[in-house]
Amino acid sequence: MARLIRTEKEVEGRFEEVWLAVEEDPLTQWPAGPRDVVGRPAVRKTGPERARGEARYTADLRLPGMLHAALLRSPHAHARVRRIDLAPALALPGVRAALGPGEAPGLDEEAGFAGAPVAAVAADSLAQARAALEAIDVEWEVLEAVLDPEEAVARGLLLGEPRRYERGDFERALAEADVIVEATYRTQTVLHNALETHQAVCEWVGDTLVVYISTQYLWGVREEVAEAFGLPRDKVRVVCEYMGGGFGAKNGAGEYAFVAAELARRTGRPVRCALTRREENVAAGNRNATIQKLVVGARSDGTIVALGGEFVNAVGWSGWSSSTEGPMKMLYACDNVRTVTYGARINTPPMKAFRAPGFVEGTFGLECLIDELAARLDIDPLELRRRNDAHTNDGVPFSSKNLAECYRLAEKHWERRHEVRARSDATWRYGVGMASQIWYGGGGPPSYAWARVGSDGRATIVTAMQDIGTGTRTAMAQIAAEELGFPLDRVDVALGDTARGPYASISAGSSTVPSMGPAVRAAAADAKRQILELAAQRYGLEERALDVRDGMVVSADGGLSVAVEEVVGLLESGQILGKGARGPNPAGMSVLTFGVQVAEVAVDVETGEVRVLRVAAIHDVGRIVNPLGARSQVEGGIIQGVGHTLSEQRLLDPETGQVLTRTLDAYRMPTIADVPEIVCEFVDRPDEHLTNLGSKGLGEPPIVPVAAAIANAIRDATGAEVRELPITREEMLRALAAARERERRGAPAAV
Amino acid sequence: MPELRLRVNGEEHVADVPVGTSLAQVLRERLGLTGTKIACNEGHCGACTVQLDGVPTLSCITLAHAVEGEVTTIEGLRDHPLVQAFVRADAVQCGFCTPGQIVSAAALVAANPSPTREEIRHRMAGNICRCGTYPRIEEAILTWRD
Incomplete structure (x- = not known):
């Protein structure tokens, strides 16, 4: 029987309480590691249709x-x-x-x-x-028209009340800190x-x-x-x-x-x-600009004792004030945190969610601040992060967290910094930087799927979800094939139409695999159970002694081995219909994704040109369903992040509020020539508390730490503090000049 | 309306089309060849790339009446080994830019069957992929004959 519960639902970092009818989910998780289909690289379902120009888009x-x-x-x-x-x-x-x-x-x-x-x-x-x-x-x-977000805040032109958060005693902790670092970071408006x-x-x-x-x-x-x-x-x-x-x-x-x-x-x-x-x-929407006035207080042993931030989200005429303060609240174990976030309602185009809204911006500020603290304390940035790793989310346990393992896997990339720095000459300076990642990505109910098995021994997963290019069809087919015991090429996925399938979740908030995957697995399990019931009756065997492997119904003693199409074929035009629903998220736990990225850069100190040479990404998102598609998500996120960090910026005429960058010539997105070497690793451990799958989402995590890792690498290379995105040549030259000025006054310029 | 004669993927087409119509529009709206995508319609992104006598050309800023010679669209390259190479390497995410990428890449490997990474980066820089499949595209072109 379905159970009616009240549960918390999160999308893109926003929470609401919802009623939910949950089915009991008797499936236990598969053991960790690659299975027959899940956890093994699979080429994209409908890849050929897209590549051959046959796929019919709305535009067509x-x-x-x-x-x-x-x-x-x-x-x-x-x-x-x-x-x-x-x-x-x-x-x-x-x-x-x-x-x-x-x-x-x-x-x-x-x-x-x-x-x-x-x-x-x-x-x-x-x-x-x-x-x-x-x-x-x-x-x-x-x-x-009000175009300046700070003016809007001063005049109280806000979307909603300012969001205030405090834990512990921030003021006292800051007063007692051995070291305090304060800095203001600014991020720009970028377009999808x-x-x-x-x-x-x-x-x-x-x-x-x-x-x-x-x-x-x-x-x-x-x-x-x-x-x-x-x-x-x-x-x-x-x-x-x-x-x-x-x-x-x-x-x-x-x-x-x-x-x-x-x-x-x-x-x-x-x-x-x-x-x-x-x-x-x-x-059509944008990632809004932010202004972040941040402060961190620490003891001389590197323990962070106080974190504070005043955040302004330049939301625009509509949209919402995203969690720019989120990383500061969640990434580090710090007892005393105080944040206030203003959503400025100004006469600029609307904000819309953009790949980890708020956390991309907030991580740039926080993770640069942490590196500035590391420099001040003369503590290795990786070591500083390890010392302050959070063990709970403000007292709430994590459903799983393997950030420490991410840090361990990052060591070999971090070690490269000595060799990378040594390449520097008078013009080109080389350096390495890192940044950590925290974000949601647990998905949630409701979501449903049906599994249809025909007498030809093929299965179709039917659910009215959408594949926005992330490889959804493929991942869902893999999960179904694994559960059914079918070869992957015998499973299709029918989606994209509310008239031909049950409710499916949004493809946003890194939620597709964690929301839909468990429902698809449950539907496939229901269909498989029915196949085994048929076989047990047809061949006079105990149902529990039967299984489906590689498209064959087999008995435990090896006596029976018969193709699924022979069993289901008994029904002729009849079909096996399975249904599945997404179960609830674990009560009283924080479901979050984690990671760390290590960037290597070269900076031309004469022209201000920044080249990103290499980014190593290690993410912890639970079980990886399709390592091939997962790598593509990581690469794509990092490349978008490189654009966000170095070249992309929507410019407004400050007098009229007109967008000046209206073409793809003026708005500079990365091309193939701008792509660094990307190394992609996963911890790949199922989250034992999360659904029958143990998978979290991966769409957003890879873009989160990119900007801070690059900015920290620039500091490592040059001693210059870049606190404003994008890091154009003008911004780089300004930061280099400021660093030289600091050095002239006797402060140490380099880490 | 002056008559337009076009040779596309080996077939002759005749159509009445107003002067000033782009080749991309004719391909998509008149000939139903929607594999050629329009993403910016002003020559900045490469999604509309077709070949004119083997040369990659932005069809959204090419006037249909000015075209002389053979037009090759993605529909004429569906059996090109690059299609499978793109799928194998996972060089297809949303897929909207992919036909244009493959048309450009087909011209590249026709001229130079074994391009270096640097050559690929130079010759493919006019095709934008917002999903960021670039490393996969590079791999697909490096391994197109496998």
């Missing part, structure tokens, strides 16, 4: 009679539509409908940033729709820029609204759209089979989906609304 969808929508955006950072006349646009050739403020969610009278959508047009062609936007007559009331822009195609079929959308969360879109249009949820069908990247910016519906649905309703035709690349750079 063309429905008969489809119209194209375009959005009119505010030219002002803060303004109100005083009067709008859509008639001139509607009179133009090919234009079929137009929407003004208030006529679809996301089209508001008040434009809170330059680029906020206020109106939309649908026309036979995209060119006609765009031309019609020009004809819309708008009278704007220009309002005061998934290659498939935000887009949706909407179509009404009878009383059902079908939404084809590039999304990380089919069911979230379903709920938002159903609510917006007053529809029963089952009258909204959301489809996304292939998805061209999200990184957190596609966790919900967005105005493009609402506008397409409303225009489709009005015209009776399918409507596509797709952001252009320039719109993507202006209005």
